[in-house]
Amino acid sequence: MSGSEVIERPDTEAPIEGKEPIVRFEKISKSFGELDVLKEVDLDLYPGERVAIIGPSGSGKTTMARLLMTLEEPTDGYIEVDGRQLWHKEVNGELVKANEKHLHEVRGDIGMVFQHFHLFPHMTVLKNLMEAPIKVKGQTKAKAREEALAMLEKVGMVDFADQYPARLSGGQQQRVAIARALVMHPKVMLFDEPTSALDPETVGEVLEVIKEIAKDREMAMMLITHEMSFARDIADRIAFFDEGKIQEQGPPAKLLNNPETERLGEFLNRFGIDGNHG
Amino acid sequence: MVWDWKYALDILPGLLEVAPVTILATLGAFAVALILGLGLAFARRSTNRLLSGVTHAVVEFIRSTPPFVQLFFLFFVMPQFGVTMSALMTGILGLGIHYSTFLSEVYRAGIDSVEKGQWEAATALNFTPRQKWMRIILPQAIRPIIPVMGNYLITLFKETPMLLGITVVEMLSQAQIIGSQSFRYTEPVTLVGIFFLVLSYGASLLVKRLEIRLNVHR
Amino acid sequence: MKNLLSGAVPTIQLTLLGAALAFLLSFLGGFGRLSRFTAVRGVSGFIVEFFRGTSLLVQLFWLFYVLPFMGIRLESGMVGLLALGFNYGAYGSEVVRSAILSVPQGQHEAGISLNMTSLQRMRYIILPQAFRTMIPSFGNLLIELLKGTALVSLVTIPEMTFEALAMRTNDAQYTLEIFGWLLVIYFAISYPLTMLMRWTERRFSLGRL
Numbered sequence: 078m079s080g081s082e083v084i085e086r087p088d089t090e091a092p093i094e095g096k097e098p099i100v101r102f103e104k105i106s107k108s109f110g111e112l113d114v115l116k117e118v119d120l121d122l123y124p125g126e127r128v129a130i131i132g133p134s135g136s137g138k139t140t141m142a143r144l145l146m147t148l149e150e151p152t153d154g155y156i157e158v159d160g161r162q163l164w165h166k167e168v169n170g171e172l173v174k175a176n177e178k179h180l181h182e183v184r185g186d187i188g189m190v191f192q193h194f195h196l197f198p199h200m201t202v203l204k205n206l207m208e209a210p211i212k213v214k215g216q217t218k219a220k221a222r223e224e225a226l227a228m229l230e231k232v233g234m235v236d237f238a239d240q241y242p243a244r245l246s247g248g249q250q251q252r253v254a255i256a257r258a259l260v261m262h263p264k265v266m267l268f269d270e271p272t273s274a275l276d277p278e279t280v281g282e283v284l285e286v287i288k289e290i291a292k293d294r295e296m297a298m299m300l301i302t303h304e305m306s307f308a309r310d311i312a313d314r315i316a317f318f319d320e321g322k323i324q325e326q327g328p329p330a331k332l333l334n335n336p337e338t339e340r341l342g343e344f345l346n347r348f349g350i351d352g353n354h355g
Numbered sequence: 356m357v358w359d360w361k362y363a364l365d366i367l368p369g370l371l372e373v374a375p376v377t378i379l380a381t382l383g384a385f386a387v388a389l390i391l392g393l394g395l396a397f398a399r400r401s402t403n404r405l406l407s408g409v410t411h412a413v414v415e416f417i418r419s420t421p422p423f424v425q426l427f428f429l430f431f432v433m434p435q436f437g438v439t440m441s442a443l444m445t446g447i448l449g450l451g452i453h454y455s456t457f458l459s460e461v462y463r464a465g466i467d468s469v470e471k472g473q474w475e476a477a478t479a480l481n482f483t484p485r486q487k488w489m490r491i492i493l494p495q496a497i498r499p500i501i502p503v504m505g506n507y508l509i510t511l512f513k514e515t516p517m518l519l520g521i522t523v524v525e526m527l528s529q530a531q532i533i534g535s536q537s538f539r540y541t542e543p544v545t546l547v548g549i550f551f552l553v554l555s556y557g558a559s560l561l562v563k564r565l566e567i568r569l570n571v572h573r
Numbered sequence: 574m575k576n577l578l579s580g581a582v583p584t585i586q587l588t589l590l591g592a593a594l595a596f597l598l599s600f601l602g603g604f605g606r607l608s609r610f611t612a613v614r615g616v617s618g619f620i621v622e623f624f625r626g627t628s629l630l631v632q633l634f635w636l637f638y639v640l641p642f643m644g645i646r647l648e649s650g651m652v653g654l655l656a657l658g659f660n661y662g663a664y665g666s667e668v669v670r671s672a673i674l675s676v677p678q679g680q681h682e683a684g685i686s687l688n689m690t691s692l693q694r695m696r697y698i699i700l701p702q703a704f705r706t707m708i709p710s711f712g713n714l715l716i717e718l719l720k721g722t723a724l725v726s727l728v729t730i731p732e733m734t735f736e737a738l739a740m741r742t743n744d745a746q747y748t749l750e751i752f753g754w755l756l757v758i759y760f761a762i763s764y765p766l767t768m769l770m771r772w773t774e775r776r777f778s779l780g781r782l
C-alpha cells in the first residue's frame with residue numbers, strides 16, 4: 078500500500094456535529110506500582126463514532142479499554158459515560174469514589190469484545206447469548222431467545238446455536254462473542270484486538286462481521302487493532318498511543334498518509350505503510 | 356478449671372517419650388511405600404498384560420479399603436500362617452503397603468510427564484534399558500513429584516495414631532494410657548493434637564517452599 | 574457374615590451423613606478462605622488448618638474423651654459424624670477453593686462486561702465451571718471418608734469394623750474369614766461409589782469438548 082493511495086470510504090462523515098460525547102476520558106492516569114501506563118490521557122468518543130486505537134505494544138491501549146469496562150480502576154482522572162461519571166458519584170455536590178451499585182448502573186452502556194473471546198465454556202452458543210439478557214436485564218426467556226437467534230443470524234453463526242464453544246474455531250468463537258456483547262445493546266462497544274488471537278484464515282470473517290455492525294452506527298465503537306488497513310477502512314478517527322499518551326489523532330487519511338510525529342512515522346513504517354513524514 | 360497447666364507439664368515428658376515411635380512408624384512406612392510404590396508403578400507399566408492387570412486390581416482393592424482394617428488383617432492373620440513380627444513392624448508394613456498404592460500413581464504421573472523426546476534421545480544414544488531408567492527417565496520423573504511425595508509423608512504421619520488399634524503404644528495411645536490413670540483426658544489428648552498440628556503444619560509449609568524452589572529452578 | 578452386613582448399615586449411614594456435612598463445610602470453608610474480608614479469611618484459614626493438621630483419630634478421641642469433661646455429652650454416633658464431617662470438610666474446602674481459583678480470570682471479566690453482579694457471576698459462570706473440577710477430588714475424598722469410618726469403631730460405635738473385632742474375640746479361629754470378608758464388603762461399598770463418581774464426572778464434562 079502506498080501513501081498516496083486514495084481510500085474509498087462508504088460514509089466519511091462522522092456524525093458528531095452538535096452532539097455531546099458518549100464517552101469522555103478526562104486526564105486519565107493509570108499506574109501499576111512504579112509503572113505509569115497512562116499519563117493524563119484525554120479522549121472523547123461521540124455517539125455512533127468509530128475510533129481506532131493503534132500503537133506499539135505496551136503503550137496502554139488495552140488499559141484504556143479495561144478502565145472503561147471497569148475491569149481496572151484509574152489512578153487519577155475521570156471517565157464520563159453518557160453524561161454520568163463512571164468511577165465517581167456525586168454526593169452532596171462532591172465527587173466521591175463510586176460503589177459497585179453505581180458501577181452496575183453505568184456499566185450497562187458499555188460492551189466489550191476480548192482478544193481471547195472468553196465465551197462461557199459450560200454453555201451452548203445460544204445460552205451464552207441468553208444468559209445476561211435474562212439474568213441482568215430481566216428479559217423473558219422467549220424474548221431473549223428470539224433476539225439471540227437474530228443476532229446469531231447477523232454474525233452468521235445461527236447454525237451453531239446448540240454447539241458448545243470448544244467445538245468452534247477461533248473465528249467462530251469471536252463472532253459469537255461479538256453477538257453476546259451486542260444483545261446487551263451497549264451504547265459503546267470496545268474491541269480489544271479482536272483478531273490477534275486468530276488463525277490467519279479466520280481473521281477475515283471476523284473483520285467482515287465488525288464492518289457489518291459498524292454500518293448501523295447504532296453505537297460508538299472503540300477498536301484497538303494492529304490491522305492498519307482495517308482501521309483505515311472502518312474508523313472515523315484514529316488515535317495513536319505511545320508511552321501512555323495519545324501522540325497524534327485525526328482522520329485515517331490524514332494520520333496514515335501524513336503523520337506529524339516521528340514516532341508515528343516509524344510505527345507505520347514497521348507495518349509497511351510509509352507516510353510522508355512532515 | 357478445665358485446663359491444668361501443671362498437670363500438662365507433668366505429663367509432657369511421658370508423652371514425648373513415645374514420640375520416637377510415632378516418628379519411626381512414619382518414616383518406616385514411608386520408606387516401604389516409596390520402594391513398593393515404585394515396584395507397583397513398574398508392574399503396571401509392564402507389557403505383560405496379566406502382570407499389569409493383576410497389579411491394577413490389587414492397587415484398586417487396597418486403596419479402596421480402610422488401612423485400619425488392613426492393619427487388623429495383617430496383625431491377626433499373619434501369625435496364623437506362622438509369620439510373627441512386632442506390632443510396630445506390622446504397623447509399618449501395613450501403612451506402607453496402603454500408601455504404596457497411592458505412591459505408585461504418583462510415580463506413574465511423574466514418569467508420564469517426561470517428554471517422549473527424552474526416551475527417543477536415550478535410545479538414540481544407545482543406553483541400555485537400565486541406564487535409560489536410572490540416568491535419564493527417573494531423575495526427570497521424580498523431581499516434579501517430590502512435593503506430592505512430601506504431602507503423602509505428612510498424611511502418613513497423621514495416620515499413625517491408628518496403630519494404637521493393633522496395640523502399638525504411640526502418642527495417642529500413650530495419651531489414652533496417661534488419661535486412664537488419672538481420669539484426666541483433656542490435657543494429654545489436647546497435647547497430642549498440638550503435637551500433630553505443629554509438626555504437620557510446619558512440614559506442609561516446608562513442602563510449599565520446596566515446591567516453589569523446584570519450580571524456580573526449572 | 575450376617576453380623577458384618579448388619580454392621581454395614583451404620584457404616585453407610587456414617588459415610589453418607591458425614592459426606593453431607595463435609596460437603597456443606599467444604600463450601601463454607603472454601604468461600605471463607607476466598608472472602609474479601611481479612612478477618613473471615615484468617616478465621617476460616619485457621620479452622621481449616623486446625624482440622625487438617627490434627628489427625629482424624631486425635632479429633633475423635635478429643636470429642637469422645639475431652640468434651641464430657643467440659644460438660645458436653647454427645648452420643649457416640651454424633652461424635653463420629655462430627656469428627657468425620659469436620660475433618661473431611663477441611664480437606665474439601667481446599668478442593669472448593671482451588672477449583673474456584675482455577676477458573677480463568679477472563680471468565681470473571683466477561684461476566685463483568687455483561688454487567689453481571691458478583692453473585693450472578695459466581696452462581697452462573699464460576700461455580701458451574703469450578704464444580705466440574707471439584708468432582709474427581711470430591712470422589713476421592715468420599716472414599717477416604719468411607720475408609721475413615723473404620724476408625725470410629727474405637728469410640729464404641731457399632732459399625733462394621735467394631736462388629737468384626739467383637740466377632741473375632743468370640744471366634745478366633747475364623748479370623749481370616751472375618752477380616753477377609755470385612756475388606757471385601759468395604760470394597761463392595763467403595764467401588765460403586767468410585768464408579769458413580771466417574772459417571773458423574775463424565776456426565777458433567779459433556780459439552781466441554
Ligand SMILES: Nc1ncnc2c1ncn2[C@@H]1O[C@H](COP(=O)(O)OP(=O)(O)OP(=O)(O)O)[C@@H](O)[C@H]1O
Binds near residue numbers: 112134140
Ligand atoms: N495488571 C497489570 N499489572 C501490572 N502491569 C500491567 C498490568 N496490566 C498491564 N500492565 C502493563 O502496562 C503496560 C501497558 O499494557 P497494555 O496491555 O495496556 O498495553 P497494550 O498497548 O494493550 O499492548 P499490546 O499491544 O501488547 O496489547 C504494559 O507494560 C503492561 O505490562
Ligand SMILES: [Mg+2]
Binds near residue numbers: 140
Ligand atoms: Mg493490548
